[in-house]
Amino acid sequence: MKKLIRTTAAITLSLGLAASLAACNRGETAADGASVTLAVSTLNNPFFVDLRDGAQKEADAQGIDLSVVDAQNDSATQANQLATAATNGSAGVIINAVDTETAEAGLAPVVKAELPIVAVDRAVGDTKIASFVASDNVAGGEQAAKALAESIGGKGKIIVLEGVPGASATNERGEGFTKGLAEFKDIEVVSKQTANFDRAEALDVVTNLMQSNPDAVGVLAMNDEMALGAIQALGDKAGKDVKVVGFDGTDDGFKAVEAGTMVATIAQNPAELGKQSVQILSKSIKGEEVEANVQVAVDTVDEKNIAKYAGE
Numbered sequence: 001m002k003k004l005i006r007t008t009a010a011i012t013l014s015l016g017l018a019a020s021l022a023a024c025n026r027g028e029t030a031a032d033g034a035s036v037t038l039a040v041s042t043l044n045n046p047f048f049v050d051l052r053d054g055a056q057k058e059a060d061a062q063g064i065d066l067s068v069v070d071a072q073n074d075s076a077t078q079a080n081q082l083a084t085a086a087t088n089g090s091a092g093v094i095i096n097a098v099d100t101e102t103a104e105a106g107l108a109p110v111v112k113a114e115l116p117i118v119a120v121d122r123a124v125g126d127t128k129i130a131s132f133v134a135s136d137n138v139a140g141g142e143q144a145a146k147a148l149a150e151s152i153g154g155k156g157k158i159i160v161l162e163g164v165p166g167a168s169a170t171n172e173r174g175e176g177f178t179k180g181l182a183e184f185k186d187i188e189v190v191s192k193q194t195a196n197f198d199r200a201e202a203l204d205v206v207t208n209l210m211q212s213n214p215d216a217v218g219v220l221a222m223n224d225e226m227a228l229g230a231i232q233a234l235g236d237k238a239g240k241d242v243k244v245v246g247f248d249g250t251d252d253g254f255k256a257v258e259a260g261t262m263v264a265t266i267a268q269n270p271a272e273l274g275k276q277s278v279q280i281l282s283k284s285i286k287g288e289e290v291e292a293n294v295q296v297a298v299d300t301v302d303e304k305n306i307a308k309y310a311g312e
Helices: 002-025 046-062 075-085 100-106 108-112 137-151 168-181 199-212 224-237 251-259 270-285 306-310
Strands: 035-040 065-070 093-095 117-120 131-135 155-162 186-194 216-221 243-248 264-267 293-296 299-301
Touching (some): 035 046, 035 270, 046 224, 046 270, 065 075, 075 093, 093 270, 100 108, 117 270, 131 137, 131 270, 137 168, 137 216, 137 264, 137 299, 155 199, 168 186, 186 199, 186 216, 199 216, 216 224, 224 243, 251 264, 251 306, 270 293
Parallel strands (some): 117 131, 155 216, 216 243
Antiparallel strands (some): 264 299
């Protein structure tokens, strides 16, 4: 009789473990203790470092093992990282895509593995995902354009620094720039050129563009890093003869606004983007319903309200 009881208990335990594993494979387990992958486009940018830190803090709070991989702005590298995530036991993936269009192919192994996906800051084409967490880039781009236009009195020649070609943030901020500048008929965009969201590249680009457009009075940049590179290129002209507006609200961006070399930056909250991405992926892993689109508010930060942000 005792042998029968022990045998029955063993069978019950085995069935219970099998059920637990099956539930885990279906994503029906609690997220606590789960391993998830955060695939970041680049960590050579303070914005994405803050995003990672926000995600890590929330993962720690939830008992989630967060594996962070850096694609260094290379789509092929990110595709390889995603393929690994699909087979290394990750319960889900958060992706900040290098490129919106190529991300779809890169995510194919993750989709095949039926892992929940949360896209953060940049869209991922037509890939089926649990949620897209992002700032309102179109509205932010419009705000940035208006801030620059007002700083130059609504007229003059300006330079636009664009981000990584194909990235949704580049496309959406560009759309916002166009909308914001539309009402200022006396502003002429004399050059649009990518600096790939990179400070050093923007330094070189603006140095060259100012030589060919010495009468430009403004630089509209799609992120703070490029705006800061423009400020370096402009030297003493920055904030005086040539107005500069950035986008992201990084610490260095806030310092430039305080110093008067940058007119304004559109402040996102990258740490909040990271935090909410982990929260949403955690819910998705548990099988809970999540919002398909989550927008984190952006604010125009200039000399009038910089004290509030620089002090944070």
